[in-house]
Each structure stands twice: as structure tokens, then as C-alpha cells.
Amino acid sequence: MPVTMAVVAARAGVSKATVSRVVNGAPGIDELTAARVRAVIQELGYVPSARAVGLARGRTGSVGILVPSLTWPWVGEVLQGVADVVESRGFGLLVFTFNQGPDSMRRFAAQLSGKAFDGLLVIEPSGTLDKIAELHDNGLPVVLIDDRGHEPRFPWVGTSNRMGARAAAEHLLAIGRTRPLIISGEPRFGCVRARLAGFQEPFQAAGVPLDPALTLEGDFTYASGIARAREALARGLAFDAVFAHNDVMAGAAMGVLREAGRRIPDDVAVVGFDDLPWTTQTEPPLTAVHQPVRRMGEVAAGALLDHLDGKRLTGDPIVLPTGFTVRESTVRPR
Known part of the structure; x- marks a missing residue:
């Protein structure tokens, strides 16, 4: 109720x-x-209706963004994209984190009721989607910035996870790698299921079935990338490539492989997902699916501000295409 x-x-x-x-x-x-x-x-x-508060107070000239943590791998890039658009259009930006779980959410709700900013952008902290939907239903304009594969009943900006993973598989097949170790995220996320499905499709089409024993579940953290790579080596699994579901786990796996004497890319080619700016600084530089995270922030902020200026905000998803960046972790330069 x-x-x-x-x-x-x-x-x-x-x-x-x-x-x-x-x-x-x-x-x-x-x-x-x-x-x-x-x-x-x-x-x-x-949480009062933002529209009702607006009638009483007038427009606040600010929008909020709720994020899991400022240390989440690509939050900084999204925030930069959001800030570029918000500031260029004369709005202020309030940043809220979910560092302390439910306590953070309660404080956020209290601040919302008191400050009533004009609209909200969200990189969903785990388990808060229903609460965010409630805010939307109560009149607060909300746009979700999402790489997890959710399809909420309010507007969201996402990316083509399936196509990105497919590009990774096609690249590995093209360079002759047929036994990839997959370090996935948690399957409860829609993006993980999409990446697993997309990666499998080119191998099936080529008549090269993937070995189920070579899919190990991580949780997008550096520690899980280390743990899953060490597990694969300890179990004696034979693999000639690694496809990690984010750059952080890919970078962690590269360190484990180097310690074990595996040459990258000669013995094992490594592909990440996100293509964050630091991937050019790994040793060797990391090949990665390019997820346009800064652009996601720009597009979401633009959609929200357009709505505040009178344009109707629909629930239709905005799906941005992924790209693919080849570096020395899969192909040595000529």
C-alpha cells in the first residue's frame, strides 16, 4: 500500500x-x-509527487542521480556524460550513493521529500528497482541507465549486450581460438544471460561447441576474476582464450595468467567487456567489447531534461550499439 x-x-x-x-x-x-x-x-x-512539490516551489533547477557506488567500474564514465549534458543545459546535479544499503535508501527518500529535485537518473543499486518504480509511479520523472538487461516499466537507456558478446566470439574464432574460458557475471542479471547467449551463437554456427566446464561464474569484481582464473588453472582446464564479462575481471585474469607463465596473446588471448579508458594501459593492452557508457549517461540525461522542458517521456528503451576494440591481448601488432 x-x-x-x-x-x-x-x-x-x-x-x-x-x-x-x-x-x-x-x-x-x-x-x-x-x-x-x-x-x-x-x-x-x-515520497511526495515531484509535480506537486514543483507547483508549490517552482522548478528546482537540479536533477539527481542514484548510483550503487562511486567505485563501481564504469560509474565515473557515466557520471561524466551526465554532468556534461546537465551542466551545459544550466541544471545542477545531485549525486546519491547506495554505499550503506537500505540506510542509504531511507536517507535518499527523506532528502527527496525535502529537496524535491526535478527528475532522477538511476544506475540501479541491486534490489532497488521496485522502489525506483514506485518513485516513478508517484510522479517523479525517472530514467534508468542500465547494463544489466532489465526492462522496467519506465524509461531506460541500455546497450546491445548480445551483439557485443557475439563480436567477441567472432573475433576469437577468426584468430583460431576454439576453447575460450568464460568468466561470467551473475546469471541473475539479464545482461549476463544476453552475453552468454550472444557469445555462444558464432561457435554454434561454426560447428564448434563450447565446453560447459569452461564457463565459470564471477561477480564482476577483480577478486572474482583472480579466483576464477586460478580455479581454471588448478583444475587443469585446457583453454586458449578468456572472455570476461567486464574489463575488471579480464585484467585480473591476465595477471594470474602471467604469474602462471602463460603468454598473452600467444598462449591465451584475452577479451574484456566495457572498454574503459584504462584498458589501453594494461600489459598487454586489452581487447574489449566497447560499451558506450559515457554516451549512455549523455543520452539518459538528455532524455530527462527534454521531458522537463515539455517533451513526453515514453517507456520505450533506448538501446545504444556496442563496438569492438582490438588490442594486443588478442593480436600482436604486425
Whole structure:
């Protein structure tokens, strides 16, 4: 059951008009009463309609972005794309993280009820999609920036995970690699399932079945890339390539392979996914599926601001194409 202004008023023992005045920062309210109302708002996680607050306050001139963590591999690139667009159009940007899990979400909801920024961009912290959908349903314009393969009932900007993985497989087949070790993300993410399916298709078409024993599940972290590469070596698995579902795990696997005396790319070719700027600095530089993460931020911010300027914001997905960047981790320069 949604938390309404009437529920907040009943819990706080005041009128709906008083709750509205507290939310909108109106003067002349007894401080003890205002504090009690704010405490109930935080306790219940009440989020007023951004449109209603806007009518009372006028446009804030700011948008928010909610991210899992500022250390998440490609968050910085997305944020730069968002900031470029937001600032160029005269808006401010408020950044919220999910570093402390549910506590962070409760504080975010309380800040939203108090500040009521004009719209929200989201790189979904795990497990918060329903809450974000609730904010959207309550009137807050929301655009999701997503590489996980979700298809929410509100607008989102994503990328072609399946096609990117297919390009990786076609490249490995073209250079004669037929036994790739796959270090995947967690299958609960739609992007992981899409990358697994897309990578398999060219091998099936070429009559080269993938060995199921060579797919090991990671979790997109550097530690899991190390662990899965070491596991493959310890089990004596025979592989001539590695396809990791992000650059971080690919870079970790490269370090393990070098320690084990495997030459890259002579013995093992390595492909990552994301093509973050630092991939040019690995040893050797990393071949990777290029995910246009900065562009995703730019497009999502543009869509949100266009909506705030009066353009209808539809729920249709915006899917940006991936690319493929070949470097020395798969092919030595001539």
C-alpha cells in the first residue's frame, strides 16, 4: 500500500495541509510540529509527487542521480556524460550513493521529500528497482541507465549486450581460438544471460561447441576474476582464450595468467567487456567489447531534461550499439 500524505498526517497527528507546508518548507510552522512530521516522513519513506512539490516551489533547477557506488567500474564514465549534458543545459546535479544499503535508501527518500529535485537518473543499486518504480509511479520523472538487461516499466537507456558478446566470439574464432574460458557475471542479471547467449551463437554456427566446464561464474569484481582464473588453472582446464564479462575481471585474469607463465596473446588471448579508458594501459593492452557508457549517461540525461522542458517521456528503451576494440591481448601488432 503506497504511503500517502494522509497516512503521514494521521501518523503525525496533524492535517494534510500541515504536512504539505512542511514538505514545501513553508514558514510559520511550530518547529516541534515540523520536526515530528519530518520524522514520520523519514520513518515511512514517504515520497511526495515531484509535480506537486514543483507547483508549490517552482522548478528546482537540479536533477539527481542514484548510483550503487562511486567505485563501481564504469560509474565515473557515466557520471561524466551526465554532468556534461546537465551542466551545459544550466541544471545542477545531485549525486546519491547506495554505499550503506537500505540506510542509504531511507536517507535518499527523506532528502527527496525535502529537496524535491526535478527528475532522477538511476544506475540501479541491486534490489532497488521496485522502489525506483514506485518513485516513478508517484510522479517523479525517472530514467534508468542500465547494463544489466532489465526492462522496467519506465524509461531506460541500455546497450546491445548480445551483439557485443557475439563480436567477441567472432573475433576469437577468426584468430583460431576454439576453447575460450568464460568468466561470467551473475546469471541473475539479464545482461549476463544476453552475453552468454550472444557469445555462444558464432561457435554454434561454426560447428564448434563450447565446453560447459569452461564457463565459470564471477561477480564482476577483480577478486572474482583472480579466483576464477586460478580455479581454471588448478583444475587443469585446457583453454586458449578468456572472455570476461567486464574489463575488471579480464585484467585480473591476465595477471594470474602471467604469474602462471602463460603468454598473452600467444598462449591465451584475452577479451574484456566495457572498454574503459584504462584498458589501453594494461600489459598487454586489452581487447574489449566497447560499451558506450559515457554516451549512455549523455543520452539518459538528455532524455530527462527534454521531458522537463515539455517533451513526453515514453517507456520505450533506448538501446545504444556496442563496438569492438582490438588490442594486443588478442593480436600482436604486425
